[in-house]
Amino acid sequence: MKTSKTQVPDNDKLNDLAKNTVDAESEFLTTNQGLRINDDVNSLKAGERGATLLEDFQLREKITHFDHERIPERIVHARGSAAHGYFELSESMSKYTKAKFLQTPGTRTPVFTRFSTVAGSRGSTDLARDVRGFAVKFYTEEGNFDLVGNNMPVFFIQDAIKFPDLIHAVKPEPNNEIPQAASAHDTFWDFVSLTPESMHMIMWAMSDRAIPRSLRMMEGFGVHTFRFVNENNKSVFVKFHWKPVLGIHSVAWDEAQKISGKDADFHRRDLWEAIESGNFPEWNFGVQIVEEQDEFKFDFDILDPTKLIPEEIVPVQIIGKMVLNRNPENFFAETEQVAFHPGHVVSGIDFSNDPLLQGRLFSYTDTQLSRLGGPNFHEIPINRPTAPVHNNQRDGHMRQTINSGQSSYHPNTTGGGCPFQAKASEGGFVSYNERIDARKVRARSQSFFDHFSQATLFFNSQSEAEKNHIVDAFRFELGKLKVAAIRERVVGMLTKVDKNLAAKVAMGLGIGVPEPEKFLNQNFPADGNPIDFQSIDAKPELKISKALSMAGTVKDTIKTRQIAILAASGVDGDSLGAMKKALEDAGAQTKVIASHLGFIVSENGKQIKVDQSFLTAASVVFDAVYVPDGAKSAAALKDEADAIHFINEAYKHCKAIAASGAGVEFIDATDVRYKPSGENKADKNPDTNGVLINRDVKEFINAIAQHRFWEREKTGKVPA
Numbered sequence: 001m002k003t004s005k006t007q008v009p010d011n012d013k014l015n016d017l018a019k020n021t022v023d024a025e026s027e028f029l030t031t032n033q034g035l036r037i038n039d040d041v042n043s044l045k046a047g048e049r050g051a052t053l054l055e056d057f058q059l060r061e062k063i064t065h066f067d068h069e070r071i072p073e074r075i076v077h078a079r080g081s082a083a084h085g086y087f088e089l090s091e092s093m094s095k096y097t098k099a100k101f102l103q104t105p106g107t108r109t110p111v112f113t114r115f116s117t118v119a120g121s122r123g124s125t126d127l128a129r130d131v132r133g134f135a136v137k138f139y140t141e142e143g144n145f146d147l148v149g150n151n152m153p154v155f156f157i158q159d160a161i162k163f164p165d166l167i168h169a170v171k172p173e174p175n176n177e178i179p180q181a182a183s184a185h186d187t188f189w190d191f192v193s194l195t196p197e198s199m200h201m202i203m204w205a206m207s208d209r210a211i212p213r214s215l216r217m218m219e220g221f222g223v224h225t226f227r228f229v230n231e232n233n234k235s236v237f238v239k240f241h242w243k244p245v246l247g248i249h250s251v252a253w254d255e256a257q258k259i260s261g262k263d264a265d266f267h268r269r270d271l272w273e274a275i276e277s278g279n280f281p282e283w284n285f286g287v288q289i290v291e292e293q294d295e296f297k298f299d300f301d302i303l304d305p306t307k308l309i310p311e312e313i314v315p316v317q318i319i320g321k322m323v324l325n326r327n328p329e330n331f332f333a334e335t336e337q338v339a340f341h342p343g344h345v346v347s348g349i350d351f352s353n354d355p356l357l358q359g360r361l362f363s364y365t366d367t368q369l370s371r372l373g374g375p376n377f378h379e380i381p382i383n384r385p386t387a388p389v390h391n392n393q394r395d396g397h398m399r400q401t402i403n404s405g406q407s408s409y410h411p412n413t414t415g416g417g418c419p420f421q422a423k424a425s426e427g428g429f430v431s432y433n434e435r436i437d438a439r440k441v442r443a444r445s446q447s448f449f450d451h452f453s454q455a456t457l458f459f460n461s462q463s464e465a466e467k468n469h470i471v472d473a474f475r476f477e478l479g480k481l482k483v484a485a486i487r488e489r490v491v492g493m494l495t496k497v498d499k500n501l502a503a504k505v506a507m508g509l510g511i512g513v514p515e516p517e518k519f520l521n522q523n524f525p526a527d528g529n530p531i532d533f534q535s536i537d538a539k540p541e542l543k544i545s546k547a548l549s550m551a552g553t554v555k556d557t558i559k560t561r562q563i564a565i566l567a568a569s570g571v572d573g574d575s576l577g578a579m580k581k582a583l584e585d586a587g588a589q590t591k592v593i594a595s596h597l598g599f600i601v602s603e604n605g606k607q608i609k610v611d612q613s614f615l616t617a618a619s620v621v622f623d624a625v626y627v628p629d630g631a632k633s634a635a636a637l638k639d640e641a642d643a644i645h646f647i648n649e650a651y652k653h654c655k656a657i658a659a660s661g662a663g664v665e666f667i668d669a670t671d672v673r674y675k676p677s678g679e680n681k682a683d684k685n686p687d688t689n690g691v692l693i694n695r696d697v698k699e700f701i702n703a704i705a706q707h708r709f710w711e712r713e714k715t716g717k718v719p720a
């Protein structure tokens with residue numbers, strides 16, 4: 001019997017390197033010293049009813065280990081889930097970088113990717129309105145390269161010195177530890193209202209990007225401008241992008257809140273199940289390259305992490321793909337203990353002087369010291385590079401490597417001079433020799449002072465539905481505040497983004513639109529804060545960037561979409577079976593939902609297995625619903641309040657709904673509005689607004705691929 005096995009990434013090399021891997025295949029239960037255990041049920045006592053003896057080393061070892069099973073959770077990004085996979089290069093980057101894994105098309109590099117929310121604790125819900133972490137560890141042959149990014153391309157602050165303030169403000173308030181995993185509280189918005197540089201990122205965080213449908217349907221960004229450096233020591237600036245093959249999709253805010261109750265593990269489960277079922281998530285990997293001489297040609301500073309480079313100005317060049325194809329074996333050993341660090345780079349990748357990135361370069365190793373208990377966290381299997389490690393670092397808590405020999409210093413003769421320093425031509429890392437000649441100052445460049453024009457660009461680039469969702473998000477978040485002055489300051493700031501947006505938010509909050517110029521400066525902390533948000537009134541040329549909207553990313557596929565089939569006994573088994581097959585053939589997953597588990601019986605007496613009952617299923621965790629033919633089934637569903645609620649909610653959340661034959665009678669008992677059948681139009685069928693009554697299955701499939709019919713929010717309001 002296999003009892004435990006220390007896992008390393010699934011790669012022969014990695015396995016070879018994991019020299020101290022414990023392959024404890026044994027039939028017997030043992031102590032940590034390998035002593036076979038005879039009784040794991042009773043502690044050692046003085047008599048059967050007697051006191052427990054201190055001598056019981058077996059009990060003490062077990063309890064002591066248990067007592068220490070928790071380590072401090074990450075201060076940010078505590079809630080996460082991860083998977084193994086590979087990165088495959090399709091376009092050589094040799095012109096720009098000497099990084100080996102980016103040279104030869106077809107090269108595969110093992111990766112471990114962890115997604116996370118930022119503010120919530122480890123046990124918090126997946127569906128919080130939040131930024132998502134998107135961290136990829138590439139186990140390259142030259143050492144580990146970590147791309148520690150987010151699902152949004154910009155950040156709240158420009159200088160790392162403000163990071164503790166930002167995080168203190170967004171985390172639960174320190175007096176009462178409320179609210180968990182939510183930014184809708186006074187301290188966060190107080191900070192935002194006094195930090196105009198946050199406004200661009202705030203627009204992203206208030207957009208539907210902050211409530212993804214799936215981790216598999218989000219973009220990823222390296223955020224900062226990095227550098228590529230080639231063999232000739234020539235450097236270009238580079239921004240990194242991950243583009244999901246399934247498109248970028250989100251849920252509705254009402255839905256997100258309900259999912260948090262129905263299935264707090266929604267994203268984690270979705271990722272796990274997709275991989276288990278062989279539907280491996282995929283992202284294209286892209287780069288935006290900026291030549292060094294073009295550093296100053298933009299109307300923003302490329303070192304400023306609150307700015308993106310619009311794809312219309314510098315296109316994203318796709319150079320490879322990432323496929324996640326293996327779930328972790330053990331959550332703690334891998335997902336919890338993985339340690340990322342933006343400073344883990346390989347030769348050919350280097351840093352820009354982005355002040356946020358520069359600060360991060362200190363923070364990540366430092367945090368692992370307390371989180372993972374000491375300086376040897378790189379020896380934990382998930383963190384080990386596939387490249388060999390030789391250096392003179394020794395000892396420390398939990399040292400795994402048994403170094404041999406007498407010498408642990410450089411230079412030495414006792415060890416024959418080993419290990420040797422590597423020349424650049426031998427892969428030795430040499431920092432890019434950027435010229436720096438400046439005064440030592442605590443200051444920020446004037447070129448960082450345009451805090452609003454890209455926030456405006458983002459807002460202008462959204463579809464109408466996306467814009468409405470942003471308005472609603474501000475109304476929700478600011479509506480939760482207790483201090484009216486904070487609310488007003490934020491709305492005042494919004495006028496700098498878009499006057500109409502500010503007016504709509506103000507209306508929802510029942511306040512007038514404040515004049516930002518009048519009070520913002522007065523309310524700024526009187527501490528000589530050098531940030532004057534009005535310093536630059538930039539007028540960028542680009543008014544709209546289509547790439548910033550999710551609306552254009554709908555893909556023609558329903559792969560992995562979850563479809564609910566509502567039924568009861570008396571259902572037309574053929575109608576149900578045909579739809580199930582057609583949807584599954586198109587790559588979707590279906591679940592039959594009925595009033596009870598077990599089986600229902602079709603019109604012609606066949607048993608149909610029920611996957612979930614209305615008690616455990618909820619429309620919010622599905623992408624679409626189908627109601628098959630069958631008079632008795634439809635009549636029974638009509639009597640089922642949960643079934644009616646199911647449909648109403650799916651309708652409210654703008655999902656595709658289809659019904660055939662008598663199934664339509666059940667739809668008629670709900671609040672769903674649809675056009676009478678027989679009005680078949682073109683394939684994409686905007687007229688149906690996603691409600692397919694007696695239509696061809698192909699139309700249903702097309703509708704599911706559209707993801708949502710947000711138009712319904714204007715006309716199809718239902719109580720659900």
Ligand code: HDD
Nearest residue numbers: 074076077114133134135149150155160163223363364367
């Ligand atoms: Fe950070 C974790 C992403 C700014 C300090 N960060 C962390 C993770 C991600 C990011 C994805 C989770 C990694 C994992 O899955 O284990 N962080 C970002 C991005 C930022 C950013 C995209 C801005 C562009 N972070 C940032 C700053 C600092 C930190 C400015 C501090 C100066 N971040 C940390 C940290 C964490 C972390 C405290 C917590 C756990 C960890 O590092 O390993 O060091």
